[in-house]
Structure formats: C-alpha cells, structure tokens
Amino acid sequence: MSNTPVNPSRRGFFTATILTHEGREQVKKQLTRRGLYPPGLLSIASAENCLECTGICADSCPQNIISLHSKEHQYYGQPYLDFSNNGCTFCNECNHACPAISHKLPGPDKAIIGKAHLDKDVCHAWNGIICMSCYSVCPDKLYKFDKRRKVSIDQSPCNGCGFCIRVCPASAISIISLNANQT
Numbered sequence: 001m002s003n004t005p006v007n008p009s010r011r012g013f014f015t016a017t018i019l020t021h022e023g024r025e026q027v028k029k030q031l032t033r034r035g036l037y038p039p040g041l042l043s044i045a046s047a048e049n050c051l052e053c054t055g056i057c058a059d060s061c062p063q064n065i066i067s068l069h070s071k072e073h074q075y076y077g078q079p080y081l082d083f084s085n086n087g088c089t090f091c092n093e094c095n096h097a098c099p100a101i102s103h104k105l106p107g108p109d110k111a112i113i114g115k116a117h118l119d120k121d122v123c124h125a126w127n128g129i130i131c132m133s134c135y136s137v138c139p140d141k142l143y144k145f146d147k148r149r150k151v152s153i154d155q156s157p158c159n160g161c162g163f164c165i166r167v168c169p170a171s172a173i174s175i176i177s178l179n180a181n182q183t
C-alpha cells in the first residue's frame with residue numbers, strides 16, 4: 001500500500017506559514033489524517049489513485065462513514081472513516097465500488113480496522129458518573145463493568161468497527177490503528 005501524500009510540496013508551504021500557535025495547530029490538522037482507512041480500501045488508497053476520483057467509495061458505503069480529505073489537506077482526496085454517526089459492518093461495498101481496485105475482496109469480511117481504546121481520564125464511569133452507553137452497542141459485547149461500575153474493554157477480539165464511538169457522551173473512545181502508516 002502506498003501512503004504517499006497527495007502533494008508533498010504542500011508540507012513546505014505549511015511549514016513556511018507557521019507563525020502563531022493557532023497557525024501551528026491549523027497546520028498540524030492539515031498534515032494529520034482525519035481518520036483511518038476504510039477496511040476495503042487498505043490495499044489501494046493513495047495519492048495517485050484518489051486524486052482524480054469523485055469519491056465513489058464514499059457514495060457506496062451503506063453506513064455513510066466514508067469521507068474524503070478536503071482540498072486544503074495534505075491527504076486531499078483520500079478516504080477516511082468517520083465514526084461520528086455510525087460504524088463499519090465490513091460489507092466491503094467500498095472495495096467493490098473503487099475503480100482502482102482490480103482484485104476485489106470476496107464479500108463481507110471481518111478485517112481489522114484497529115482496536116478500541118478507552119481514555120479513563122475522561123470516561124464518565126471512571127469519574128463518578130453512571131454511564132453504560134458503550135455496553136449495548138458493541139456487537140461483540142467487549143465492554144465489561146466491574147462491581148464499582150468501572151468499565152474496561154476486552155481489546156483482543158475488537159476489530160475497530162467503531163460503533164461504540166458515536167454513543168460515548170465523553171468522547172472517551174478512539175480506534176487505534178495497528179498499521180503504523182495510518183497514525
């Protein structure tokens with residue numbers, strides 16, 4: 001898989017524009033991927049393949065969780081997963097729709113997007129507020145609560161589907177990629 005940035009010359013431009021703290025934060029955002037790759041597109045998403053595409057993968061996703069990096073972004077045109085409204089069902093529709101992929105995956109497949117990570121510092125259950133919102137949405141019931149109602153995740157079976165992200169009122173959950181190129 002190639003993770004070549006869409007326009008490497010932009011990095012120099014961004015660097016040259018660093019003037020204020022606000023400016024630095026803005027540049028950091030523009031140089032950082034906004035989310036992980038959709039599982040069906042891991043083998044293909046790259047600058048060369050995506051730049052001229054209108055985002056067929058995004059239109060194909062029944063869960064509506066694929067977005068494209070915007071024009072001012074280092075990764076302009078490349079797809080990323082946005083779990084703010086839904087999660088991934090691993091249907092592979094994105095893989096089948098992408099015109100740049102010649103080797104199509106056979107069908108629904110349990111690929112691994114990443115592993116859910118819980119930030120105890122902000123999680124309600126760890127900070128004296130009763131909350132179990134994540135428990136019921138996880139298809140594999142990986143959230144466990146102890147007698148004191150403190151929560152933990154059984155990470156090893158987690159595939160990073162992201163269904164737990166949307167329901168967390170404290171934004172305490174994130175999906176950590178196992179692929180170093182995506183971080």
Ligand code: SF4
Nearest residue numbers: 061088089091092094
């Ligand atoms: S596998 Fe299906 S649900 Fe997941 S990102 Fe692709 S199209 Fe969307």
Ligand code: SF4
Nearest residue numbers: 138158160161162164
């Ligand atoms: S990412 Fe999916 S499988 Fe993992 S804990 Fe969240 S809901 Fe469960």
Ligand code: SF4
Nearest residue numbers: 123124131133134168
């Ligand atoms: S939904 Fe979020 S805040 Fe609530 S217990 Fe789960 S991780 Fe903590």
